[in-house]
Amino acid sequence: MKALPTYIIRFLLYGVLAAPLLLFGLYAFSEHWFFPAFLPKDWTTAPFTRIVMDPQTGNSLAASLGIAILSSLLSLLVGFPAARTLGLRNFRGRQVAWLIFFLPTVVPPLAVGMGLNILFLRLGLAGTLFGVVLSHLVPTIPYTIFTLAGVFASYDENFEHQAWVLGATRLRIFFNITLRLILPGLVVAGLFAFLISWSQYLLTLLIGSGQVLTLPLLLFSAISGGNPTSIAALALLFVLPPVLVIAASARYLNQHGNTVREQH
Amino acid sequence: MANIDLISLSKTYPGQIRPVLDRFSLNIASGELVALLGPSGSGKSTLLKLITGIERPDMGDIHFDGKSVLSVAPNKRGAVLMFQKAYLFPFLNVAENIGFGLKVMGESPKTIRREVARLLDIIGLPGMEKRKPSQLSGGEQQRIALARALIVQPHLLLLDEPLNSLDNTVRMNLQEAIQRIQRELGITTILVTHDLNEAMAMADRMALLINGQVAAVDQPMRLFQQPPSESAARFVGITTFLKGSLAHGTLRTDYGNLVVNTNGHAANSALFAIRPEHIQVQQHPGQNAIPGKVVGCMYRGEHIEYQIAAGDLTVRARVPMPATMVPHGENVFVIFPPEYLFAINEQFVRHSSTT
Numbered sequence: 001m002k003a004l005p006t007y008i009i010r011f012l013l014y015g016v017l018a019a020p021l022l023l024f025g026l027y028a029f030s031e032h033w034f035f036p037a038f039l040p041k042d043w044t045t046a047p048f049t050r051i052v053m054d055p056q057t058g059n060s061l062a063a064s065l066g067i068a069i070l071s072s073l074l075s076l077l078v079g080f081p082a083a084r085t086l087g088l089r090n091f092r093g094r095q096v097a098w099l100i101f102f103l104p105t106v107v108p109p110l111a112v113g114m115g116l117n118i119l120f121l122r123l124g125l126a127g128t129l130f131g132v133v134l135s136h137l138v139p140t141i142p143y144t145i146f147t148l149a150g151v152f153a154s155y156d157e158n159f160e161h162q163a164w165v166l167g168a169t170r171l172r173i174f175f176n177i178t179l180r181l182i183l184p185g186l187v188v189a190g191l192f193a194f195l196i197s198w199s200q201y202l203l204t205l206l207i208g209s210g211q212v213l214t215l216p217l218l219l220f221s222a223i224s225g226g227n228p229t230s231i232a233a234l235a236l237l238f239v240l241p242p243v244l245v246i247a248a249s250a251r252y253l254n255q256h257g258n259t260v261r262e263q264h
Numbered sequence: 265m266a267n268i269d270l271i272s273l274s275k276t277y278p279g280q281i282r283p284v285l286d287r288f289s290l291n292i293a294s295g296e297l298v299a300l301l302g303p304s305g306s307g308k309s310t311l312l313k314l315i316t317g318i319e320r321p322d323m324g325d326i327h328f329d330g331k332s333v334l335s336v337a338p339n340k341r342g343a344v345l346m347f348q349k350a351y352l353f354p355f356l357n358v359a360e361n362i363g364f365g366l367k368v369m370g371e372s373p374k375t376i377r378r379e380v381a382r383l384l385d386i387i388g389l390p391g392m393e394k395r396k397p398s399q400l401s402g403g404e405q406q407r408i409a410l411a412r413a414l415i416v417q418p419h420l421l422l423l424d425e426p427l428n429s430l431d432n433t434v435r436m437n438l439q440e441a442i443q444r445i446q447r448e449l450g451i452t453t454i455l456v457t458h459d460l461n462e463a464m465a466m467a468d469r470m471a472l473l474i475n476g477q478v479a480a481v482d483q484p485m486r487l488f489q490q491p492p493s494e495s496a497a498r499f500v501g502i503t504t505f506l507k508g509s510l511a512h513g514t515l516r517t518d519y520g521n522l523v524v525n526t527n528g529h530a531a532n533s534a535l536f537a538i539r540p541e542h543i544q545v546q547q548h549p550g551q552n553a554i555p556g557k558v559v560g561c562m563y564r565g566e567h568i569e570y571q572i573a574a575g576d577l578t579v580r581a582r583v584p585m586p587a588t589m590v591p592h593g594e595n596v597f598v599i600f601p602p603e604y605l606f607a608i609n610e611q612f613v614r615h616s617s618t619t
Contacts, residue, residue: 162351166365
């Protein structure tokens with residue numbers, strides 16, 4: 001008896017989530033879909049392949065992927081020591097440190113972007129791929145720090161001490177013990193950073209100065225162009241990589257997330 | 265196996281006023297098992313971290329076989345610590361966990377395999393190589409942790425309350441196992457515990473750590489029967505202290521005169537103590553008897569535990585079974601046999617923190 005309402009709710013939720021994608025699917029693989037028709041009349045993959053095969057699409061996809069991967073790796077690199085200190089140590093000014101790390105998520109991105117733009121112009125980083133990667137660290141680092149600090153809050157340093165007294169060097173402890181223990185947390189934090197960087201529009205536009213063309217930028221220009229087929233095709237292309245990344249990490253976490261089980 | 269000298273070690277954690285360790289000195293002979301006993305927060309775990317090198321002392325020195333090891337990194341010191349939790353690496357199986365120390369030293373897989381099998385035999389869990397830590401019971405985890413510590417043949421084995429989280433039967437088993445292995449391998453060991461019985465059962469010598477200092481150190485039996493100071497006495501379960509003035513083998517107290525063995529004790533004010541199981545309770549007067557009233561009695565199986573009020577003194581006595589139980593409220597006499605009353609040299613300083 002109780003099963004029925006949950007089914008309905010579940011169905012509605014899935015429907016709400018899937019509807020836009022479904023609509024994109026319909027648009028992307030059809031032509032001449034005009035008002036009174038309930039479904040498109042002509043099914044075709046031609047416009048979709050045309051957009052996918054377009055070198056500009058390929059280039060911007062590569063740029064997006066490259067920037068997202070690089071900035072998530074960099075933010076893990078920067079976030080790790082900060083998160084470890086915040087999660088494990090109690091020190092004077094800890095609250096202030098939290099606030100500073102949290103700040104980029106509250107300050108309007110437009111203000112940050114304009115400021116960075118001026119700075120990067122002087123440094124010669126504006127309009128470069130690396131400059132864009134650096135600018136993406138502004139919104140990604142807070143999230144990696146929060147995620148990893150949570151991981152370190154329940155982390156027990158005695159695992160490291162144990163390895164240390166057994167003869168392991170610090171380098172070995174870091175790679176064989178610490179990283180292994182927090183790997184699931186690293187995956188989640190990296191995933192967050194990837195997704196944030198992936199959907200970044202404003203900072204790419206401001207810092208890239210039109211020279212660095214990522215998928216969101218392409219998508220925006222398609223939207224202003226107003227062709228529903230290209231909008232739909234690009235949108236699908238834009239959604240696909242994050243879905244794949246999430247699916248892969250969910251699979252990984254399911255397999256390995258439980259290995260660090262509480263002893264005793 | 266090494267002769268360990270801990271020389272006047274002091275440690276204060278940042279932001280704290282009271283030192284955790286305050287000029288702590290102790291010598292541990294090669295092959296000896298010393299139990300370090302103290303209330304929680306007395307600096308026991310800190311001391312072990314100083315010895316391994318995980319933390320550095322503010323002052324003092326640590327010698328292994330006469331040589332200072334303060335500048336030696338923890339991974340080179342050969343002092344292996346075993347914690348209350350097993351800390352088995354969850355992503356490694358039993359064999360990989362035990363072999364960890366040899367692997368980081370670059371031993372060959374063949375040697376590691378052979379040594380792991382040997383250690384598993386010693387700890388009594390042969391054939392467990394392929395298990396995962398999560399598949400083991402608490403006692404088994406601790407045994408594996410012990411094997412992992414022993415495989416590197418440490419100069420010094422440090423046990424930080426390794427049996428605390430285990431239930432009683434497993435605990436007793438492991439106490440025996442650790443003692444047997446320690447004797448067989450002749451490995452110098454420091455056992456930290458707050459369990460008096462465990463310390464007495466396992467140790468060659470027992471050191472009481474109170475307020476960051478060694479309050480007493482001796483063989484378990486001597487320390488238990490005749491602790492040298494009041495705080496040490498309280499720690500080993502003595503609650504009856506008799507203060508008075510001493511003259512001609514008689515201690516004059518507020519509760520009456522008691523015959524005592526002075527052993528050349530000449531001070532005219534003196535503090536004597538007696539273990540609760542040496543106090544007799546009877547309903548007729550006698551030598552060294554103080555009248556009192558039963559205010560509490562508990563049947564404990566092997567003995568009856570009385571609380572007897574005599575003036576402002578509350579005497580705790582343990583009368584071994586079989587005995588007839590004197591009910592609550594009854595007037596009785598508490599007997600302090602002279603041969604069991606012993607003098608405490610410490611001045612009359614009351615440590616309110618020790619219970």
